Amino acid sequence: MAARHGGSGGRAAAMAGRLRLGLLLLLAFVSALAVASGPKWRAIANDGVHDPASPAIGLLQEPREALGGLAPDTAGNQVRWMQALDQGQIQPRTNIHPETKVNLRTTDVLLVNTSVQPIVRFPHRQHTAWLDCVNCHDHLFEQKAGATRIGMMAILMGEKCGVCHGAVAFPLTECNRCHSVVRGSPEHLRFGTSLVRESTAP
Numbered sequence: 571m572a573a574r575h576g577g578s579g580g581r582a583a584a585m586a587g588r589l590r591l592g593l594l595l596l597l598a599f600v601s602a603l604a605v606a607s608g609p610k611w612r613a614i615a616n617d618g619v620h621d622p623a624s625p626a627i628g629l630l631q632e633p634r635e636a637l638g639g640l641a642p643d644t645a646g647n648q649v650r651w652m653q654a655l656d657q658g659q660i661q662p663r664t665n666i667h668p669e670t671k672v673n674l675r676t677t678d679v680l681l682v683n684t685s686v687q688p689i690v691r692f693p694h695r696q697h698t699a700w701l702d703c704v705n706c707h708d709h710l711f712e713q714k715a716g717a718t719r720i721g722m723m724a725i726l727m728g729e730k731c732g733v734c735h736g737a738v739a740f741p742l743t744e745c746n747r748c749h750s751v752v753r754g755s756p757e758h759l760r761f762g763t764s765l766v767r768e769s770t771a772p
């Protein structure tokens with residue numbers, strides 16, 4: 571009995587610790603966002619990455635010039651990459667070797683363990699436009715809806731969706747780009763009792 575109480579007390583404390591850590595991380599993200607706002611793209615000479623004395627300054631293309639004509643975003647590197655691709659503003663090569671098979675998938679998968687947040691709709695179309703199945707399967711996610719334990723904490727720590735989001739894809743501050751399906755909304759009801767559906771949404 572005592573052991574059981576001790577056990578659940580330990581679990582509760584661990585949970586509270588995880589929640590506090592989560593809040594701290596969220597706050598860190600929000601403040602990072604505040605710092606990142608300001609001029610849209612810094613010039614290469616004062617981006618804090620390139621040596622302003624380097625002869626490459628003046629030769630390298632400025633981000634403003636490269637990215638300025640693409641669908642704008644208010645987060646991350648200020649480009650809404652999915653729109654840029656869908657609108658044909660960029661045409662990335664799908665394969666280098668002609669024998670490489672390009673794999674596409676167009677299902678949406680609902681990830682419903684989101685507590686009070688809206689449900690997450692994971693869209694395969696948007697991902698397989700840039701990535702191959704093996705970039706995610708099966709080391710990050712099972713090929714079975716509802717089979718993977720994900721969790722926001724793991725994502726904030728750079729695992730699962732966080733391997734890319736916040737690193738090379740739109741940042742984790744954009745909660746509702748992932749948490750996009752309100753429970754009981756027409757979009758949710760269209761899935762019926764299933765977690766998977768052919769995509770109709772953009």
Ligand code: HEC
Nearest residue numbers: 673674675677697701702703706711713714715716717718
């Ligand atoms: C960016 C990561 C990512 C890529 C790339 C990806 N998937 Fe998935 N896939 C997921 C996630 C996330 C789930 C949901 C897992 C869960 O619910 O546990 C999933 C679920 C599935 C499922 C079960 C649901 C369904 O749609 O029927 C299948 C089958 C599947 N993927 C096949 C593929 C194939 C085939 C490819 C390549 C054409 C692919 N996936 C590319 C992340 C990815």
Ligand code: HEC
Nearest residue numbers: 681682683684685690720721722723731735742744745748
């Ligand atoms: C890149 C996509 C993505 C973004 C951005 C995102 N989430 Fe999540 N979130 C998820 C996924 C996936 C899950 C797990 C769903 C599942 O396993 O069924 C999740 C789960 C959660 C949960 C459930 C509890 C938990 O610990 O797992 C909460 C609460 C949550 N997210 C809050 C947020 C908030 C607040 C933000 C914005 C600051 C946010 N999320 C941004 C994908 C995302």
Ligand code: HEC
Nearest residue numbers: 651652690692696700705730731733734735739740747748
């Ligand atoms: C292997 C890398 C990778 C992983 C893992 C990954 N994503 Fe993405 N995701 C991308 C890229 C690349 C894009 C397109 C560029 C962008 O929108 O920033 C994208 C786009 C999206 C979009 C579409 C945004 C739009 O504008 O239409 C959603 C929604 C999304 N991801 C959710 C998720 C969720 C939820 C997970 C985890 C279950 C996840 N992603 C895991 C790389 C990834």
